Amino acid sequence: MGIATRDSLRDWLRAPGSLSRRLAKLGGRFEVQLLRQRVAPFRTLERAALGLPPRGLTIVREVILRVDGEPLIWARSAVHQRATTGPWRALKGLGTKPLAHLLYDDYRIQRSELQPRRLSRNGHTRRHAARQWQAATGQAMPAQMLWSRNSVFSRGGSQLRVMELFAPALRRQRPGRI
Secondary structure, eight states: OOOOOTTTTHHHHHOOSOHHHHHHTTSSOEEEEEEEEEEEEOOHHHHHHHTOOSSOEEEEEEEEEEETTEEEEEEEEEEEGGGGGTTTGGGGGOTTSOTHHHHSSOTTOEEOOOEEEEOOTTSHHHHHHHHHHHHHHSSOOOTTOOEEEEEEEEETTEEEEEEEEEOGGGGGSOOOOO
């Protein structure tokens, strides 16, 4: 398998709208594998993206998105813990439903510009994702799995950050229109 470059994944990194809905069009069965959802301390990038103070807790949800059983995306969403009693309370009961059900069916939610980012091969986020990928799939995360995109969704004065890390297998697919 070749290296997945920003150019080879460009359409996916820039595709607007629901990533889940685009993935579902690639095969017969789309599924969300919930890895964990818990309270955690803020990470620096999450805190900066959400415009939050240096201290506090966040609710983190980490999943793998699969099409016909093949893992294609590792995703992490983070929201300030207080927001789960307000505009983002539905996040608590989401389980294995796609986050898209919350984000794209509510006209009050606004999305920031998509921001592609290459992860450091040995950075904390990449290592964390790789451990979860291995545990969930029984396979090592592809070494070429380095490109992600980030965006922030706003509703009622509260923000939710979503980071999606793309498997190199997606470079063979077109995201299609929704």
